Amino acid sequence: MSEQLVSKENLSLALAADIFESAYLSVTDKNEGGFTVSEGGRSARITIDEKGKRFVCFRALYRPKAGTTHAQRVDYINKVNESLITVRAEIAEHSDLNAFVFDYYLWVEGGVTHRNVVMAFKAFLATLEGALELDAEDVIA
Numbered sequence: 001m002s003e004q005l006v007s008k009e010n011l012s013l014a015l016a017a018d019i020f021e022s023a024y025l026s027v028t029d030k031n032e033g034g035f036t037v038s039e040g041g042r043s044a045r046i047t048i049d050e051k052g053k054r055f056v057c058f059r060a061l062y063r064p065k066a067g068t069t070h071a072q073r074v075d076y077i078n079k080v081n082e083s084l085i086t087v088r089a090e091i092a093e094h095s096d097l098n099a100f101v102f103d104y105y106l107w108v109e110g111g112v113t114h115r116n117v118v119m120a121f122k123a124f125l126a127t128l129e130g131a132l133e134l135d136a137e138d139v140i141a
Helices: 013-022 070-083 116-133
Strands: 026-030 033-037 043-046 055-062 088-092 098-108
Touching: 013 026, 013 033, 013 043, 013 116, 033 116, 043 116, 055 116, 070 088, 070 098, 098 116
Parallel strands: none
Antiparallel strands: 026 033, 033 043, 043 055, 055 098, 088 098
16 A cells, blocks of 8 residues: 555545555445445445545444434433544434434544555444444444
């Protein structure tokens, strides 16, 4: 894998997709807003900060199980945010989305290697597994 740096000067969706494809990860659903990367049965949407080109965002969405209460959902999200500081978790009930949202921002200001991007994504997926394991009340569908 290339040791070239990704920085705000060269960050683009095309470059990010190439980095993941070069690491033999499945890249699908490419469009102008981002793309999806999958590994080991988990996937995340990849977007970048188009305006300032400061970061790459990894985001995964999960639907709440029907019949769960708002209080159960909030308890779960609070548990995730208290236990796993490397990922942000929130409930997107305020929109048509109605999902649990997990995300992580990899800042590229100053430069990061292609390997850093891939390893950060893999760390995000590992942390996501930890978040899903915290679902003791079975609130995720």
